[in-house]
Amino acid sequence: MNALAYSTFGDHTEPEVRLGGSSWLWQRYGMSIGGVRYGNGVTTHAKSSVTIDLNRACTAYDALVGIDDMTLGVGAARFSLYGDGALLWQSGLVRGNDGAVPVRADISGRESIRLVAEPEHPHESMLPVDWAQSRISCGG
Numbered sequence: 001m002n003a004l005a006y007s008t009f010g011d012h013t014e015p016e017v018r019l020g021g022s023s024w025l026w027q028r029y030g031m032s033i034g035g036v037r038y039g040n041g042v043t044t045h046a047k048s049s050v051t052i053d054l055n056r057a058c059t060a061y062d063a064l065v066g067i068d069d070m071t072l073g074v075g076a077a078r079f080s081l082y083g084d085g086a087l088l089w090q091s092g093l094v095r096g097n098d099g100a101v102p103v104r105a106d107i108s109g110r111e112s113i114r115l116v117a118e119p120e121h122p123h124e125s126m127l128p129v130d131w132a133q134s135r136i137s138c139g140g
Contacts, residue, residue, distance in 0.1 A: 012053070012055045013055055013056060014055060014056065014138075015052050015054050015056075015058065015136045015138070016052065018052065018053050021049075022050040023044055023047075024044065024045060026042065026043040026128075027040075027041075028041060028130075031069075031130050032068065032069035033064065033065075033066035033068065033100040033132060034099035034100060035069065035097075036099065036100065038130070038132035038133050039133070040132070040134070041063065041132035041134045042115075042130070042131045042134050043128050043129065043130050043131075044115070044128075044131070045117070045128065045129070046067075046075060046077040046124050046125055046126065046128075047117065047118060047119050047125035048115075048117045049114055049115070049116050050115045051112055052113050052114070052136070053111065053112045054107070054113065054138070057138065057139045058107050058110070058136050058137060059107065059137050059138070060104065060106060060107060060108075060136075060137040061088075061103065061105045061107050061135070061136055061137075062103060062133070062134075062135045062137070063131045063132060063135065064101065064131075064132040064133050065094065065131055065132070066098060066101060066129070066132070067095065067096040067097075067098065067128075067130075068128040068129060069097075071096050073095075073097040074096050074124075074127065075095070075127040076094060076095040076120035076124070077117050077118060077120060077124070077127070078090065078091055078092070078093055078094070079094065079101070079117050079129070080116040080117075081115060081116070082113065082114040083107050083110035083112070083114075084110050085114075088105040088106070088107065089104075089105040093120060100130075100132060103131075107136070115131055
């Protein structure tokens with residue numbers, strides 16, 4: 001089974017955003033990075049940390065990350081994915097108008113993952129950044 005999105009409320013049998021330990025996020029249907037539209041994903045601020053409790057055996061996390069086109073090409077950020085506190089994946093510096101950067105990480109055996117974005121400059125901390133086509137692949 002593939003979880004295309006994550007719930008913020010649920011019965012703890014599917015991946016769920018940890019409300020007490022996460023930054024603001026906007027689950028969206030329609031976003032644009034580098035002039036390309038994507039059907040769904042999550043937007044956060046350029047300074048953010050979102051923890052997702054997996055609540056089951058999951059194998060992979062996939063997404064396309066970048067600076068949302070609503071910034072009109074302004075800003076830059078680095079993206080990281082952690083699993084149970086260990087760094088699993090990290091981008092280089094991604095700038096406004098850059099194309100989306102693919103994320104693919106093995107999350108087998110992890111209980112939680114954390115999506116982190118860090119702005120290049122402190123004054124850019126509120127810029128919207130996207131985790132487009134965000135997908136957690138979990139077993140049956």
